[in-house]
Amino acid sequence: MENLIHNINYIKPSKEKEIFLYEGHFNNFNFEKHVHEEYTISIIEKGSMKAFFNGFNHKLDKSSIITINPDEVHSCGILNKEGYKHHSLYINPSVMKNILKENFNSELLSFKDVFFNNNMLYNKLAYFIRLDKAKIDLDLVWECQFVNLLEDILKLNTKVSSNIKPIAKNSYLIKQAKEFINDNFHQNLTLDDLSKEFNISKYHFLRLFKEQTFVSPHTYLILRRIEKAKQLLREGFSIIDTSYICGFNDQSHLNRRFKSITGLTPGKYKSFF
Template sequence: MEKNQDTAFQTKIWKPKFSDDITFHKAYFLNYGFDKHVHEDYTIGLIQNGHMDAFVDGEKKSLDCSTIVSVNPDETHACQTFYHKDYTLYSIYLKPTLFKELVNENFHTSELYFKDAAYFDKELSSRFLKILNFSENQYLSNLDFECELLDSVKSLVSKNVKYTIDKNISNHQSMIKRAKEFMSDNYHLDLNLDDISNALDISKYHFLRTFKDKTFLSPHNYLMLKRIEKAKELLQKGETLTNTAYICGFNDQSHLTRRFKAIMGLTPGEYKKFFN
């Protein structure tokens, strides 16, 4: 989005040389934000300056540089700015496979979660920001950056990670999990409520009400978000916009572009340029 007197969003996206399982975003927000959405990665957010009006842990919170935003895969969240306010946000996206490797020393389980989406630790937040600033300005060698970053992530994990056992989840949680899995497996199809509810063997009205109540998203919005996540993967690998739209189930390239920009703040073509 172009910067003007009232609204601005500027972003930079890159990957470190040592791992394809990590992606960095740096974004500047002025009277700009994103509605409720999800990611497939574990996300660590660091506010460099200003205040972010966030939706995390199921409620709105005002966050600053003393807080580390820790979001799990498929966890609904949103970010906004206060009127006439701005902030700069670094985001670290970690693939689930890498995250589990990092925490294997602490937890011998596959079900791992950040405990608190808004985790207060001013010292660790400052450490993350210092590392990211140094890396962005190339003040650190690749080896030094890798060691410092992974050590900081493991420090956060040791303080703010929990694990759950599937047998302890409620019936509603189990239903939501199965619904998400069904939509993730069939993101490219033109699904309707009957398709999903029949797969779950429940009433579509009960499904719709429960899904929105527990995830803060409609099934349609969730399906669109899964398509965008898949589109991001394909674009990072150099796939064409036309093929990406087709593979992900969008009507055409313009449909992909419209949905992508609404969620990412930039077009698929602009996003692709960061990786190719």
């Protein structure tokens, strides 16, 4: 029987800043479609992985730098029995906003491409982003390296603008719907609730929502609940309180959904913070 690999680790280098380092190594696990509240920058250390971004499937290996905006639906998983090992840097939007304001005189940002290639930047990221506790230095050196790397990525692969571009009617509707779900994540929303809120046929709404987000409204509601659960667990809430605050029926319901999306139980995730 082949060895089963399923290893995940997190580090929060700074107590003051919402920045997380992540390491994952798998040969038997596929992440369901999900979102992150944070900006995500990832590299693959070894192996290859399949990924879903913006409605298309991709094969990625260690030549790629992966950049994902907050609330962008995506998934990833194994391609073969060798699996893959990858590292990610998660950056809270408030941290990114400050960096943008100070360095780009802007408060708006989105990564232009989900993945791109740059060997020199990849090597810098590989040295910095690998989750090696012996190398994590919480002083000025670490923070300077972090800001310099982020600036390099922003210059290469972002749309930074001081003006908000007009949003198409359907896009604006779905943006409002997502905000409504975010504000009411703890409630058992139905398709009827959403269609009445936005005065639209529920079947038309469902089609528009899936076209633009690649998931159903119900799936998106679950994803937002999981993101809220992650936040509460990091803040020290108990698993049972987290499950009820986030609208899950019970602790076992949270456990099932949490692990299918993060690869961890809520208890294991909580232990890192």
